[in-house]
Amino acid sequence: MTETRTAIVTGSGRGIGAAVALRLAKDGHKVAVIDLREEDTTATIEAINAAGGQAIGIGADVSNSDDVAAAVARVTEELGAPTILVNNAGILRDNLLFKMSDGDWDAVMNVHLRGSFLMSRAVQAHQVEQKWGRIVNLSSTSALGNRGQANYAAAKAGLQGFTKTLAIELGRYNVTANAIAPGFIETDMTRATAERVGVPFEDFIAHAVSEIPVGRSGKPEDIAAAASFFASEEASFVSGQVLYVAGGPKG
Numbered sequence: 001m002t003e004t005r006t007a008i009v010t011g012s013g014r015g016i017g018a019a020v021a022l023r024l025a026k027d028g029h030k031v032a033v034i035d036l037r038e039e040d041t042t043a044t045i046e047a048i049n050a051a052g053g054q055a056i057g058i059g060a061d062v063s064n065s066d067d068v069a070a071a072v073a074r075v076t077e078e079l080g081a082p083t084i085l086v087n088n089a090g091i092l093r094d095n096l097l098f099k100m101s102d103g104d105w106d107a108v109m110n111v112h113l114r115g116s117f118l119m120s121r122a123v124q125a126h127q128v129e130q131k132w133g134r135i136v137n138l139s140s141t142s143a144l145g146n147r148g149q150a151n152y153a154a155a156k157a158g159l160q161g162f163t164k165t166l167a168i169e170l171g172r173y174n175v176t177a178n179a180i181a182p183g184f185i186e187t188d189m190t191r192a193t194a195e196r197v198g199v200p201f202e203d204f205i206a207h208a209v210s211e212i213p214v215g216r217s218g219k220p221e222d223i224a225a226a227a228s229f230f231a232s233e234e235a236s237f238v239s240g241q242v243l244y245v246a247g248g249p250k251g
């Protein structure tokens, strides 16, 4: 029987984060659904409630330290000390290097890297106190390099080093840290990429699938299943790992 913990999932108003939040709720955990605006969390909260779970929605920008401090304080007060953290919030600012602006670079670093750092630093205090914790960071197959994504690839590769370091520092407190590196997952993020390059989403998916060994695109639930495992009691000896969930070795 799974012990009920308090989980925070960032960027969980939609897409992969929403599926992870719902899955953790179905696993028996209380879930804080964090996204930029509190109203963005409504659909996820409703899905969790409909599944018999318990959740609260919080509006916070993960790259803002005041927002992060306030969000973690509210979670602690309303749901109890958070000991599961999924750093999922993410954005794209794709461009070829010669066209990439300072703003494109900084925005991506701020949400993925600074956001994961701020959330992890705030939550580890509770994990260390409870002598139990799980941190799951969303990397990407783009960490291996992807045209037009110098900023995003650097951030997603950076998250892998961040994850391994958290695993080393926090292991003694029974806190594990792992990363999931998804391949092509059907969400608003990949839909926006298709729009940007001017390809109908269905064609974009078909092209992606043609290069995926298992012959289908990924769904948010595929990532939620991996997050559920990393967050589980059974995964207590798995730490500092990067799991590519891509229908093949690298999508």
Ligand code: NAD
Pocket (backbone or CB within 6 Å): 010, 011, 012, 013, 014, 015, 016, 017, 034, 035, 036, 040, 060, 061, 062, 063, 087, 088, 089, 090, 091, 111, 115, 138, 139, 140, 141, 181, 182, 183, 184, 185, 186, 187, 188, 189, 190
């Ligand atoms: P998405 O764009 O559908 O959802 C991202 C969510 O994060 C949105 O709800 C957005 O509002 C929120 N968000 C953005 N900036 C935020 C901030 N500063 N503070 C709080 N919330 C913020 O994206 P998705 O496809 O569900 O991706 C989720 C994660 O998975 C991201 O980290 C992404 O980089 C990663 N990923 C996605 C894919 C894919 O194919 N979709 C592949 C690899 C990795």
